[in-house]
Amino acid sequence: SSSTTPIKATLFPGDGIGPEIAESVKQVFTAADVSIDWDEHYVATEIDPRTNSFLTWESLQSVLKNRVGLKGPMATPIGKGHRSLNLTLRKELNLYANVRPCYSLPGYKTRYDDVDLVTIRENTEGEYSGLEHQVVKGVVESLKIITRTASMRVAEYAFLYAKTHGRKKVSAIHKANIMQKTDGLFLQCCKEVSEKYPEIYYEEVVIDNCCMMLVKNPALFDVLVMPNLYGDIISDLCAGLVGGLGLTPSCNIGEDGIALAEAVHGSAPDIAGKNLANPTALLLSGVMMLRHLKLNKQAEQIHSAIINTIAEGKYRTADLGGTSTTTEFTKAICDHL
Amino acid sequence: SSSTTPIKATLFPGDGIGPEIAESVKQVFTAADVSIDWDEHYVATEIDPRTNSFLTWESLQSVLKNRVGLKGPMATPIGKGHRSLNLTLRKELNLYANVRPCYSLPGYKTRYDDVDLVTIRENTEGEYSGLEHQVVKGVVESLKIITRTASMRVAEYAFLYAKTHGRKKVSAIHKANIMQKTDGLFLQCCKEVSEKYPEIYYEEVVIDNCCMMLVKNPALFDVLVMPNLYGDIISDLCAGLVGGLGLTPSCNIGEDGIALAEAVHGSAPDIAGKNLANPTALLLSGVMMLRHLKLNKQAEQIHSAIINTIAEGKYRTADLGGTSTTTEFTKAICDHL
Numbered sequence: 001s002s003s004t005t006p007i008k009a010t011l012f013p014g015d016g017i018g019p020e021i022a023e024s025v026k027q028v029f030t031a032a033d034v035s036i037d038w039d040e041h042y043v044a045t046e047i048d049p050r051t052n053s054f055l056t057w058e059s060l061q062s063v064l065k066n067r068v069g070l071k072g073p074m075a076t077p078i079g080k081g082h083r084s085l086n087l088t089l090r091k092e093l094n095l096y097a098n099v100r101p102c103y104s105l106p107g108y109k110t111r112y113d114d115v116d117l118v119t120i121r122e123n124t125e126g127e128y129s130g131l132e133h134q135v136v137k138g139v140v141e142s143l144k145i146i147t148r149t150a151s152m153r154v155a156e157y158a159f160l161y162a163k164t165h166g167r168k169k170v171s172a173i174h175k176a177n178i179m180q181k182t183d184g185l186f187l188q189c190c191k192e193v194s195e196k197y198p199e200i201y202y203e204e205v206v207i208d209n210c211c212m213m214l215v216k217n218p219a220l221f222d223v224l225v226m227p228n229l230y231g232d233i234i235s236d237l238c239a240g241l242v243g244g245l246g247l248t249p250s251c252n253i254g255e256d257g258i259a260l261a262e263a264v265h266g267s268a269p270d271i272a273g274k275n276l277a278n279p280t281a282l283l284l285s286g287v288m289m290l291r292h293l294k295l296n297k298q299a300e301q302i303h304s305a306i307i308n309t310i311a312e313g314k315y316r317t318a319d320l321g322g323t324s325t326t327t328e329f330t331k332a333i334c335d336h337l
Numbered sequence: 338s339s340s341t342t343p344i345k346a347t348l349f350p351g352d353g354i355g356p357e358i359a360e361s362v363k364q365v366f367t368a369a370d371v372s373i374d375w376d377e378h379y380v381a382t383e384i385d386p387r388t389n390s391f392l393t394w395e396s397l398q399s400v401l402k403n404r405v406g407l408k409g410p411m412a413t414p415i416g417k418g419h420r421s422l423n424l425t426l427r428k429e430l431n432l433y434a435n436v437r438p439c440y441s442l443p444g445y446k447t448r449y450d451d452v453d454l455v456t457i458r459e460n461t462e463g464e465y466s467g468l469e470h471q472v473v474k475g476v477v478e479s480l481k482i483i484t485r486t487a488s489m490r491v492a493e494y495a496f497l498y499a500k501t502h503g504r505k506k507v508s509a510i511h512k513a514n515i516m517q518k519t520d521g522l523f524l525q526c527c528k529e530v531s532e533k534y535p536e537i538y539y540e541e542v543v544i545d546n547c548c549m550m551l552v553k554n555p556a557l558f559d560v561l562v563m564p565n566l567y568g569d570i571i572s573d574l575c576a577g578l579v580g581g582l583g584l585t586p587s588c589n590i591g592e593d594g595i596a597l598a599e600a601v602h603g604s605a606p607d608i609a610g611k612n613l614a615n616p617t618a619l620l621l622s623g624v625m626m627l628r629h630l631k632l633n634k635q636a637e638q639i640h641s642a643i644i645n646t647i648a649e650g651k652y653r654t655a656d657l658g659g660t661s662t663t664t665e666f667t668k669a670i671c672d673h674l
């Protein structure tokens with residue numbers, strides 16, 4: 001409640017629609033009596049040589065100090081020689097696990113009504129190593145790096161998550177029939193960790209088969225853990241099942257309890273500043289942040305208010321087929337609190 | 338008709354349910370008066386040192402000589418030190434493009450009723466290079482190799498396919514925002530080829546976004562061309578949209594007009610020999626083989642007979658919710674001819 005000392009959290013509104021949806025989060029949190037002291041950081045207009053990106057050193061330090069944050073969309077400015085903002089955050093803050101719960105929203109109809117799964121993506125290595133070479137003209141190679149350290153870390157996280165969230169099954173997604181060494185090592189780590197969790201069913205599913213099963217019957221899945229690129233692909237596929245990235249939250253987990261919740265949709269420059277953006281993904285990401293802070297009661301209240309507002313259908317933004325502005329939708333959520 | 342000289346074609350019935358579904362193809366082809374002289378080859382029980390796989394040298398020579406073939410499922414026997422049968426065929430025969438048309442079957446209901454697309458997968462390199470190393474203990478790497486030669490070849494094939502099949506759009510699927518050199522080269526080749534086909538709309542779609550769009554609205558897509566692993570993943574996802582690999586055909590295209598049509602589902606050892614297998618994927622692959630041989634009239638007749646049999650719904654195998662045996666389903670198709 002408002003009488004407690006405010007918790008300091010970093011806020012990256014991001015660009016495009018970012019500031020509008022961040023404003024929505026602030027209003028909803030205030031209405032729910034969540035006392036957060038937001039430490040706001042914007043994307044810089046010049047490259048910070050200390051990070052070699054448009055993300056400043058001070059921004060990184062803020063997350064390291066507060067240990068918790070919320071991030072809107074950041075479009076990486078075009079140009080060579082600097083790093084993507086998202087990748088800079090992941091690598092510099094060692095955000096090793098990207099967690100994306102994905103569930104059918106009651107009242108928001110898609111082709112699927114029985115989705116309730118969580119993708120846990122290794123977030124630091126694999127196909128995202130950045131190591132690429134031209135071998136000879138017309139022949140290029142990219143290196144996929146899998147380490148035991150990063151694989152164990154994300155596997156431990158996935159099983160701990162499954163256990164603490166009452167989940168029954170962990171599926172490790174791979175292509176070890178082709179990449180026996182890299183994906184093989186990843187699987188070996190998952191298997192090793194699984195042995196410490198006899199109460200959780202463990203299975204290994206080849207990625208192509210996984211995608212086919214996901215579109216046929218997503219209810220088969222519970223928690224999925226996988227290397228970086230497969231996580232990138234499958235988390236978007238799963239978001240598509242329930243309506244898209246505008247509706248699905250995510251949270252990045254780092255060492256020593258750092259958590260950066262994040263809306264993973266784009267910055268939608270075409271509708272920026274027009275009060276049309278849907279803040280749902282950032283709001284639900286904010287809920288994940290609150291759960292991380294163990295503010296479970298307020299997290300549940302806000303979560304219900306969002307879900308109920310969408311389910312009622314009276315106030316919906318244009319992307320969900322409605323005519324509400326961002327502020328009208330936000331107010332409707334606040335009224336549900 | 339039966340009066341023409343039979344065309345010689347290699348047939349790999351494969352194992353598990355392979356021989357039963359291959360028998361179904363032979364019967365349907367005979368009923369349609371297609372005159373094929375099948376040159377049958379089975380998977381060997383010992384490794385042939387000339388291929389380092391269970392696929393014999395004679396089998397490979399047969400395809401090279403006949404230039405056309407049909408392949409059932411082959412389960413790669415477990416054990417180290419030899420190559421997967423599927424990969425041996427692709428590499429030794431230089432089957433550079435894997436073509437998988439994927440469309441909603443009238444009368445067979447899934448969550449999607451508007452799928453009509455074709456995935457064209459680079460089939461020889463990329464993540465399937467087989468190059469993997471342990472860098473130090475606990476750190477392994479896989480190499481993804483992209484060449485201009487293979488990328489141009491598959492891009493040329495995709496655009497030619499689009500043109501000759503009356504398709505309007507080619508989407509190149511990639512992750513060049515992360516793998517700028519490898520996927521960047523692939524895109525550059527697609528773009529280069531696209532300039533020779535001004536009548537075909539060309540677009541580039543990031544793989545994660547592609548998967549999200551595919552599950553939300555597959556009607557957005559027409560022809561998709563992509564590197565090996567993305568093709569593996571997306572072709573299975575697409576098959577899932579219309580019912581699974583038991584219903585979708587495929588054809589591998591090699592240099593100098595070689596074509597090996599193939600059912601890409603598994604060998605289903607649990608139901609092998611029980612007259613329960615669904616021959617649809619192999620039958621439709623056979624239809625692709627006939628089209629390749631320019632036997633378009635018979636191809637259309639057989640295609641319609643298969644589609645109509647499934648649509649009527651009286652004779653369906655167990656995987657499609659029916660109670661027919663393989664032979665009953667096959668006879669129903671023959672009766673439709």
Ligand SMILES: CC(C)[C@H](C(=O)O)[C@@H](O)C(=O)O
Binds near residue numbers: 086232264514
């Ligand atoms: C923008 C891009 C680099 C990023 C990724 O590939 O990880 C995005 O797709 C995501 O999933 O956060």
Ligand SMILES: CC(C)[C@H](C(=O)O)[C@@H](O)C(=O)O
Binds near residue numbers: 178208421423569601
């Ligand atoms: C069996 C496996 C090696 C193969 C592949 O990955 O290419 C299969 O999934 C396919 O798509 O034909």
